[in-house]
Amino acid sequence: MKLTRRVILSAAVAAAMLAQPLVAAAQDLPRNVRLVIGSGSTGGDTYQAASLVADALAKQLGVNIKVDAVGASEAFKAVGRDKRGTTIMLHHDQSYLASLYGVAGSPDPFEGFVVGPTLAINPGNAYLVAKNSPYQTMADVLKAAEDGQKVRVAIQPGGVSEIGFSALKSAARATAPGSEENIVAVNTGDQADKNQAMFDGLADMINGSIQANEQFAELPDDDQKAMRFIWITATPEALEQGPEAGVGNMTRADMLKYASPETRVPRPNGEDFTFDKEFFLIYNKDMDPAQMETVDAALAQVFQQDELKNRLLEAFFIPDYRPLAEASAHLKEKRDAYAEIIGNLTAQ
C-alpha cells in the first residue's frame, strides 16, 4: 500500500478515535501526569504513599501518572515551572516545616503554591531510647532535664524529625524554665545515621518510626542494637484507625501506650503535643482550578471505594482524604500551631 497523505491522515484520525475513550474520563487533565515527590528516595513512605494513590488515581481518571522521586527542592521547582497540570507534587508536613525552620531553598508552600487535598497519614513518627536506658517514660526525660542532666536526641534537622524535638524542648521549658537547655540535638542524617548515633552511645534518644525501628525493639536486652519506644507523636484518633494487629509484634494497643494521652508531652497551652505526618498534593498556583476540581472529584471517588483504603491500611497508612479547600485550611492551622512552638523557642 502506498503511504499517501490521505492514508496517513486517516490513520491519525483512527488513532485519535481509539484513544478517545481513554481521555474521556479526564478531559481537564493532560494525558500524562508527572507526580513529583518531596523525597529523593523510592524506599521511603513518601514514595510508597505516592505509588498507591497514583495507581488508584490514574485508573479513576484514565490518565498515566508517573511518580518521580526528585526530592523537595527539585519537586518545588518542577511544579513551579509547570502550570499546565502536567506536573503535580506530593509531599508531607516537611514541605512547610522546612520553611518554618529556615532551611535554605525551602519555599513556603502556602505562599507560592496551592496546597491541595490531603491523602493519607503515616502515624509512625516515634522516639526511641536504648533498651538499657534509665528513661522509661517521657516524664523521666523531662525530669532528667529538670535535674540538670543532658538528654541528647538524634534528629535529622529541618523538618518532621525536628518538630517532636522542638515540642520536647518547649515542654521542658513549660515544666521547668531553663531545663530546655538540657535537651540537646545531635544532628544526624537519615535513619541509619540516627540508629548509629545510638549504637555509638552518642545519643540518649533518637527519632525513628514504628515501621523502621519496630524490629530493633524486639531484640534481646543484651544486644547493642536493642531499642525501646518511648513516644509516638501521632494522635490517638489516627492510631485507632490503623490495623489492630499493628506492625510486627507491636499491636495497636501497644502503640497507644506511647501516644497521647497515655504519654504526654505538653504544649504551652496545656494540651498534648501531637503530630500526624500527613501526605498531600501541591499544585502550581496558576494551574487551572478546573483541573484541581477534577483531581478532587476523582480522589473523592477512589477514597469512597475500599481498594485504595485497604491498600493504604495494609501499608500502615491511615486514609485521610480531605478536599482541597478543607485540607488547605486544616494544614494552615496545623502549620500555625507548629510555627508557634518553633517561634517561642527561637524568640527565647
Added chain:
Amino acid sequence: MFEFITPMYVFLIFSGTLVGIIFGAIPGMTATMAVAVCLPLTYSLGLDNGLALLLGLYVGGISGGLVPAILLGIPGTPSSITTTFDGYPMAQRGEGEKALRIGIVASLVGGLISLAALFFFAPALAEFAIKFSYVEKFLIILFALTVMAALSEDMLMGIFSGFLGIFISLIGVYDVTNGGNGEFRLIPPGTEYWLEGGFSLLPVLIGLFGLATILEAAEAGMPKGQSLKDIEVGAHSRFSRSVFKGQIGNLVRSSGIGTFVGILPGVGGSAASILSYTATKTASKNPESFGKGNPAGIMASESGNNGLTGGAMVPLLSLGIPGDATTALLIGAFTLQGIQVGPLFIGNNPGTWSSIVIAMLIANIAMFAIMYFAIRWLAMVVAIPKHILFPVILMMCVIGAYTINYGIMFDVWTLLIFGVAGWLFTKIGIEVAPFIIGFILGPAAEIYFVKSLESFGTLSIFFTKSWIAVLLWVLIAGSVAGSVMLARRKAAMKEAEG
C-alpha cells in the same frame, strides 16, 4: 522450600540481568536507574518475582558498566572508572575481547564471593559494620582519597587534580538535613537556582570520560574504526585461563574489599573498585604496568565492584539499612509489599531470604552466560567507524544526563561543561582520574569529618576512637609511602631514559 523457583522467576532474573547489562553498558545509565524504572512493576509481580527482576537488574547493571569502560574508555557506571585504566589500553591494542572476558570472569568471581559472604555471614558482618561510626567512615574515605597519588602520572599534579575535584564537589548547599548550615557556597551570584545541589555525578563523569574523549578525537581528526580482523580472537592475544595464573589472591582480595565496602552504608560503591585497584597496584611487583593495559587491573576493578552486590545486601537485610544507592531502591520493593526489613528480617522471612540468595546466584550465572557469549558481537563496537559511533555515544550521553535526575536540563549543561573541561584538562596537565575520585569522595569526606567533630568535639578522636581507626591510619600511611616510592621510581626511570 524452593517453591518460588518457577519458570517465571528464572525468566525474570534472566531478562532483568539482560536489561541491567544494557543499562550498565549505556554511558550515563546505571543499575540504579534500571531498578528505579522497574520498581513499580514489582507490585503486580509479587515479592519473589519482583525481587527476582530487581536483583537481575542490579547484578546486570553493575556488570554492564565494564563494556563501554573497556571498549570506549567511558565508564558505564561510576564503579567502572578503574576498569577504564587498563581495559581501554588493552582494547586500543586490539585486545578488547580478551579484556572483556577477563572482566566478566572477574565480575562473576566478585559476585559469587560476596554472595557467599552474604549467605554465610550476613548477621556477623552487620554486627561488624555497626562498629564503623562517622570517624571510621571518614578514615576509609581518606584512605580511598590517598589513592589519588598512586593513580597519577605526575604525583604533584595528581594531588592537585584530586583536590580540585573535591573543591568542585563542594559547590552548592551543605544540606541542613545532612548536618550542614544550609548556606550557599562556592556559587557565583545568580546561579543558586541551578547549583543549589551542586553538579550531579553522572553528567560530570560522562562529560569527563565520554564527551572529552570525543572532543580529543575530533581535534586529532577522525580515526578509522579498528579492523574486524584486529578484534578477532587471537588477532593479538588470545584469552586463556592462564591469564588468571597468580591472580587468585588479587581476585579474592578485591572481592573481599568490594564486599567490605558494600557492608558500610554511606561509603559508596565507587570506593570499592578504587580501593581494590589500588591495593592490587600497590601489591604488584610491577606497578608501573598498571594504567597501560595490565589484566590484573581489570580483575581488581571488576571483582571489587561486583563484590559490592552481596556486601550492600548485608546491612539491608540485617539492619534494614541499604548499603548503596541501588539497594536503597530495593527497600522500595519490600515496602510496596508491606514487608519490614530490619534485624529480624532473615529469621522472620526465611522463604524471602532464600529467594533473594538464589535470585542473586542465578543472576550472576545469567550475567556470565549472557555477557561471555555476547562478547564477540560486543567487541565489534570498536570496529564501527568513529564518525558513526561518536554521534551515537554523544546522543546516549545526553539522554543519560537528562534522565539521571528525572529530566533536569541543567544536567545536560553539566555534561557539556565538564566535557569541555575534560578536554582542556588534557591540555594543561590536570589528571582526570584523581579529579573524579576527589569529586566522588569529597562530599562524603566532608559530611563524615564534620559529623565526627560535632559528635566527639576533638580532632584527637580520629586517632583514639578504636583499633579500627588505628589500623586505617596504618593503611593510609602505607598508601602514602607507597605512592611516594612509586613516584620516585617513575622519576628515576624517566631520568635513566632521558
